[in-house]
Amino acid sequence: MGVYESLMTQIDDAGLLFNVNESRVFAEKRTVIADRVISQGLKPVPGKKALINAKTDQVISIVSDRYKVVTNEEIFSAFCESVQRSPINAKDARVFVKQTETGGRAMVDFVFPNHYTAVTGDTSQTALQLCALNSFDGSLRYMVKAGGLRMKCLNGQVLGNIVGSYSSTHTSSLNVQDSADHIVRMITDFNKAREYWSGLMQRSVSHNEAYDVIRQFLNLPEDFDMDQPNARFEHCRTLVGRYFEEMGYNLYALYNALTDYVSHPIKKSKNPTAKTTRERAKIQQVINAWG
Template sequence: MKGGITKEVFEEAEKQLQKLFFDVEFRKLMVCDSEGIFPVKNFKALVRKGTDKVFSVVSPEYTLITNNYAIKIGREIFSKLFNVNDVEKIRPYFVRYPETYSYCQIKLVHEDVNFNVFEQDTWLPFIYIANSYNKQFALNYEVGFVRSLCLNGVVFDKEIISIRLPHNQINKLNLENLRFDMYDQLKSNFINNIRKLRDFKVENKFVMPLVCKIFSLNFKSVNEHKNDDSFNSTSAEIKANNDEVKLNELKYVVNNLTNKYFREIGDNAYAVFNIVTDLVSNEQEGFRLLKKFNSISNSLLSQPGKWFEEFSEKISSPTFRLEDYLKNDN
């Protein structure tokens, strides 16, 4: 998904979104033994209507939230937070789901709600939505910013909007308790921090170490693989060699992004910020490689935002040295 937020991006996202609007229903669970078929008490199956596809087995307390309803609430949050009346123009630009359709991740924007950080460097606020039928995700809403030019997005600042409710707690959803008055402060902090990052020089040789630190990537040696119960000496060496191949592939992706953003933005921390947000926003291959060394994909998505705020604060200190920062495990 390259080339920024365009008409084609919106059209493709809307096309993908429509695939998520299928009906689901609950069905009774039955067990079969030598004496016959019996109903299972206190549990039911969530099934795609018209098929035998079972998404999950749930308790009576489970409340069904359809993808359609999750997006309706997302648009309402966007409207309240950014004071938007033409709700029909709040549109998805990002839609992700697996082949099973068991969960989805969606980002909504409004083209007219945007701001410039630098000349021809436009950012838009978005609402991130996660919903699932297989219990992989709780119903989740967060606020973030996306760079219009390249679709690099970042989610952060959970004090503004952060709703995360398991489907057995949906009755606790109350939009009136949300902080809809903090957007201007969030935007101001975001712009100030980006300017700090742009003014902080970063040499090419430090980019890959920064990527590893930002995403908490874990690389195991042959001996460490041998300590895993599932590996003998031979398989441990194979595993370690495979890790080295994947690491080199990740280095190649990062190097290409470094060349791109250093050329476009300059050799600074703002370029690094774009590299890491690109990895989790657009680079499917890069994201797959990141997951190789950090299997918690939700953590990968949130790490750029955490680093953005932390690093912006640290480089404000006159004693800050990048080499020391990279050596520090904290």
């Protein structure tokens, strides 16, 4: 089986390749007479349309009639074709899919364990990871980003400001092939990531500094009492201690602790796609502020 077929099969097996139907939106006009609600028929809602999951017949969302529907199959077919044409070593590549119940939002991580880099001072290899996000509810732009997966602990890493990425709203300007072609540029950025991560390792961090970064990452108040019970803070503090012991007291260890926290949540989320996306962005924010 070729690279394209292998990746698309994994995506299909995860239930992501469904069609999306469009429907007009109607509102029921009602009148109250003598405490009785009387329907006066339906009126079309101007400028709106409903998107429906053709596989389940569930309504995904109500969007503007200017919203351009691009199915997951269109997006990921072009994406996987670009991977196949690229210099990525895609042997044993794996696909991990998170999506909402209706399929309205999806995050797909492509991990390439045989295309990796090594960070000076880190005993673990970091494999290339490409993350693609798509939505049919207007909550997310279509995005593709490059990152890394530290193989020793399988915690997805974020490349910070140097990362190559592509994003577009669902309008007539969305060009699926153009977004897929950015993959080659992302590979170049990944190959430069060794310098970025090595730089993080050179930035020393104390326990108190690490705890302040954790507080910011968890959106805790500035006057947060670190001695009061807080499961999320305690878990992050434990992870930081573990990575400090392995890698030394530096920003790279703190960075890995946060990516570990995001990759291995202690509590199941009702919307893991949105939660992971939000937390990955937060890691970039707090680490870039300290790097």
